[in-house]
Amino acid sequence: MHRFAARLRARMPARSGSSRVDLWVMAGSGIATVLLTRWFLATAGYPKLGGGGLHIAHVLWGGLLLAAGLGITLTFHGRPARVAAAVAGGAGFGLFIDEVGKFVTERTDYFYRPAAGIIYLTFAALVVTLVRWREPGHRTQDDRTAEALRIALDGAGTGLTAQQRATALRLAEPGGRAVDDAVVALVEALPHRDSPWAGRRRAVAELARRLVTRPVVAVAVAGVYLLQVPPLVGAPIEAFAGDLRQTRELGASIAMVAAAAVAAALAVRAGFLLRADRHRALRLLRASVLVDLLAGQVFKFTALQFDATVGLGLSVLLLAVLTVELHRAPGAGAVPPGAG
Structure with a gap:
């Protein structure tokens, strides 16, 4: 088995050291494209390009951008070419996935409400993959x-x-x-080249580090997040007694309530443990946010559509703060009680 794995590794192409960064650029470009496209279409009244029975959907422009990104990587060398390909490819994928509602419904419905949840889940899976991305353990x-x-x-x-x-x-x-x-x-x-952005990147990184390593920031962000829980749980329950029973979002709303209840229970438990076991409390609070990001947000986007973007940004910020705090917290390297 080990011999087979070694032979398989020997036949695989070498992985680029910048692949993770380039994939992050692609993901960011795709997310920005979806949000900008939805904003522009809503602002412009959903205009149509075409006439005489023809409609040029923006998924076609997405295909052209994907082809452009592929063409750049096959034609040019160097870091600028890879960044341009990642931006073009991400934008093309964003335009493609934005029209997913047309591909999963018989009536080709762009406004199919679960489409927002599908789009979110697609990018969430990509981001989780990138977060867990690891360099190969053995490099020849x-x-x-x-x-x-x-x-x-x-x-x-x-x-x-x-x-x-x-x-x-x-x-x-x-x-x-x-x-x-x-x-x-x-x-x-090769000649030396000064990086004009190196000093600015270091300054921004240092500012971010100082900001997120302050305990008051973690407490403030967590407090704002917890303030969302009662309205999140209460609004669908209130609507359930009225008109929501007649809508197609009933299942998504019930699932959203269930995810919010689990996230709230974990957060409340974390609050009781904060003084006695800060590290475990932070782990529970991070688990609460992950429940929201990996489960609750899918149903929020289905029920609330892209209005859920603001809450998503706050959850991502809280996850970043908690991750930094977990690395700083006393006992971060120890195994918490009951973890064996």
Whole structure:
């Protein structure tokens, strides 16, 4: 079995070191495209491009952008080309998935209400995959050399930053093989390039770190999140007694109430544990947010449509704050009671 796995790894192409970043760019471009498309169409009164019985749906423009992204990757080298391909491909996928309601209904209904939940679930699955993305546990020297060459190729026309050069030299490991020595010589021969955004990125990262590492921020964001729970639970229950029983969103609303109740129970339990076991309380509060993100939001988008976007942003912010706090909390490396 191990021999088969080794042979399979040997036949797989080397993974690009920038693949995770590029996929994040694609995901961000797709999400932004869906939101901008829905906003523009609603603002413009849902105009139609075409006439004489013809309607050019924007899924076709999505296909063109996907083809453009693929064409860029097959035609050009370097980091700018990959970023452009990720943006074009993400936008194309966003335009495609935005019309999913037409593909899952017999009447090709763009306004099919569960479509918003399907769109959210699609991007949520992509984001969860990227969050859990891990570099391969074992990288052969050929993989490392290929990555060093990719970095050198990115700097062939513009030069390398100090960080890029150091990374490429570490990957190539000079002195072992002739090909590695050649890669090292190529990397050292490329001119130096200053990164105009490096200082700004460090400043923004430091500001974000200082912000999210303050306990008061975690408490404030958690408080705002918990304030959403009573209206979230109460509104569908109140509507259930009235007109909601006659609508198609009854199932989604019931599921939304159930997810909110589970999230609220976890959050309340976390509140009682906060002083006695802060680390466990933070874990429970993060579990509460994950219930909302991975289950509740799907039904919120179905019932509330894209009005649920604001609440989604708050949940994502809270998840980020809690993740940072969990790494800072005393006992973060210890196994919590009952976790065995």
